[in-house]
Amino acid sequence: MAKEISAVMAGKYSDQLNGQEQHQVIRNAIMKNGIDAATVNSEVTSTMIQVFSEEIQTGKVTNQKQSGRCWMFAALNTFRHKMNHVFKLNDFELSQNYTNFWDKFEKANFFLESVLETADQPLDSRLVAWLLSTPQQDGGQWDMLTSLIEKYGIVPKQVMPETFQSSNSRKLNAVLNAKLREDAIKLRNLHDEGKSRGELDQAKDDMLSEIYKILAFCLGEPPKTFDFEYRDKDNVFHRDQGITPHEFYKKYVGLNLDEYVSIINAPTKDKPYGKTYTVQYLGNVIGGNRIKYLNVDMETLKQLAIRQIKDNETVWFGCDVGKLSNRDHGIMDTELYDYEKAFGMPFQMTKGERLDYLESCLTHAMVLTGVNLVDGNPNRWKVENSWGEKAGDKGYFVMSDKWMDEYTYQVVVHKKHLSEDLKKAWDQEPIQLKPWDPIGSLAMMR
Template identity: 70%
Template sequence: MVNGISTKLVERFSEKVNDSIPGRIVKNAVIKNGIDAVAENRDAIVAMNHVFSDEIETGKVSNQKQSGRCWMFAALNTFHHKMNREFQLKDFELSQNYVNFWDKFEKANYFLESVLETANEPLDGRLVSWILSTPQQDGGQWDMFVSLVKKYGVVPKQAMPETFQSSSSMRLNAILNTKLREDAVKLRNMSSKGGTEEELNKTKEEMLSDIYKILTLSLGEPPRTFNFEYRNKNNTFYRDLAITPQQFYEKYIGLDLDEYVSIINAPTQDKPYGKTYTVQYLGNVVEGNQIKYLNVDMDTMKELAIKQIQDNESVWFGCDVGKLSNKDHGIMDLDLYDYESTLGIEMSMSKAERLDYKGSVMTHAMVLTGVNLVEGKPNRWKVENSWGEKVGNKGYFVMSDKWMDEYTYQIVVNKKHLSDDLKKAWEKDPIELKPWDPMGSLAK
């Protein structure tokens, strides 16, 4: 049965809207100022104080500019927090562009390998369509970052600074994806005509050579060795000559990244708590870390985050930053906008329903650097973003605990903070999720 929209139905809706004087006033206010300006809750802004009972000393925030590299910015921020503290540095940054170069190069190879692996799958099937939808992009996941650092190390920002295309990535991404889709056509055609594995691999290497050239011209070529020179807060000068990126990581950061685990909160029926999960065809380094998550309830997730902050270590986390947040105030809070009263509607989806019905996924990664505890319970969190100092409180945001419950999906913590039961759960083989599962979303 088909039910269209009749003129009488529209007239009834119109009368309902215009019958009340408050409705007309709100309509005029929204038309002139926009929904958010009218729905903004002043009381929520006052309540979200940028002061915290427990916080980590950090410094000036970084700026990813017009790029989707938040996940690597956030991860590198956790590294330079450690370096600033241990080596008495001030506002030191590691090179995001260096990690970005190798991420895009590895993603290109990962895509081409996926094309070869699915060469016999139908072109219009869901899997191949999904693979071809985005050959590579800026976004990423914690385990993808770990794979890059293990293979390539890190360098100071001075050794490989930002470029125009690293800070404004849209055109570079468009060119890379056009080239990679052309390569996919060639590889699938070669495979269908009986090309040997040797022939296909040789062709793929030639394709990767072109990708390397594009990346080098756009981002610069990553250094194999460099000189590390700096002055600390006491104005003492240090020099370390001809050091490799891998040596630099081991000497100046030295974290055992295998000791860090991804904890998620996905309260959907298909993902029971206490089990681990991975996502098919999600990654960058072919031989790198498998994406792996341990699903827990929110109380457990927050308890783990608090333990790490109180251990003086910041926490990488992923959330849906666009929901009920404001860049100018630097606030993420469920009470920030009263859309229901403003528009006269009800909005009542649960976190699980938002995941199942495409209403929310992880879109952005940042760093938890503080928490405000009242009688041992959190009511707000300090968040270091990577959008520069002109947003929020010099780049920092305050996140209400209720907002965290609804829109935070992932944190990364050291295994030492896990209970014995969680450690045992982590060691189990992960359940495979489809590539299009909401837990396969990438932070940008």
């Protein structure tokens, strides 16, 4: 039988609290300034400097504004870094709105197909409830971006710029999800009426037409061809006329995305190292790339990232940015706040326990652009964020190596940096995880 809180118990706790005079000072500081401001470690803010032994110059940061497209910004940033160097561009950006349009359109189809696939299951089944909880949203993963690019290509930002709703996505998401849940009702009812798959597909086709209209009104319609015009750093004018999004990607980015792999660190009992994993019902493009990860120990993950940085290529990575970080200072450090001394109690969950007990997961994607090595070992990392220049040091953050260990979950690296053993491990058929597994979380921090 459950035990209630009694007045005696509450009185005992109050006496314990007020029995020590220093508690009043701590309480006043926290009540006036908030937990983080009252517990900040000033030593960390002065020692976590923006100086790195290995660094790639990447220019002005981007700004995802009030949207959860960090994964998309981070990936496109890694592409533009290459373009800026090769073509001598000045702070050039690729269109995040273009990939955003196709991502939301594909996610709508992915959701409707999932509704049809689960139409025999009761409405209150865990899977159906999980699908209906978020028909689509801004967040994503690296493999989802590669699926979009392989199908639709990319375009410069000047060709399909931001709109009000691309930069402020809350209302658009609400409208799309309301319509998609309404569509789910119709599809499940048609299925219960015994309609054929052909009739269900026709109904879905009509639904997708409506979704396309909503997206076109809010984001604009993606171009089929365009002219690419720019002046390089030498003030030389260039024009490429009538180019398609696929042609643009091949000519100006030219990366073989099949050569890039997602490496994760998930130190939980159910995910042995050296194995690959995928997640049920995680994706955006039907027929696109399957989400796939190779789980390794943290030291291996970091060494792979270091190799790519030394090879002059930036690294897409996913982390839990909200933990022990400060947006204004642009610092991520496990020593940044001293909660233990302030509250007089330990906070000692391991990384694996935080995953298992839903205390942490991947929430945000950014780009590693540098690392500081001391005797070959990293002690801090340079991070390019996508929150504009007002956050951190003109948009750049510094991450301690200890924070990297505890709150970074994924990096994307070229296969050439993998050892032969890791390449063999990558080629394994992935173990399928449940849709709600924490490794399937999407990067979508605003």
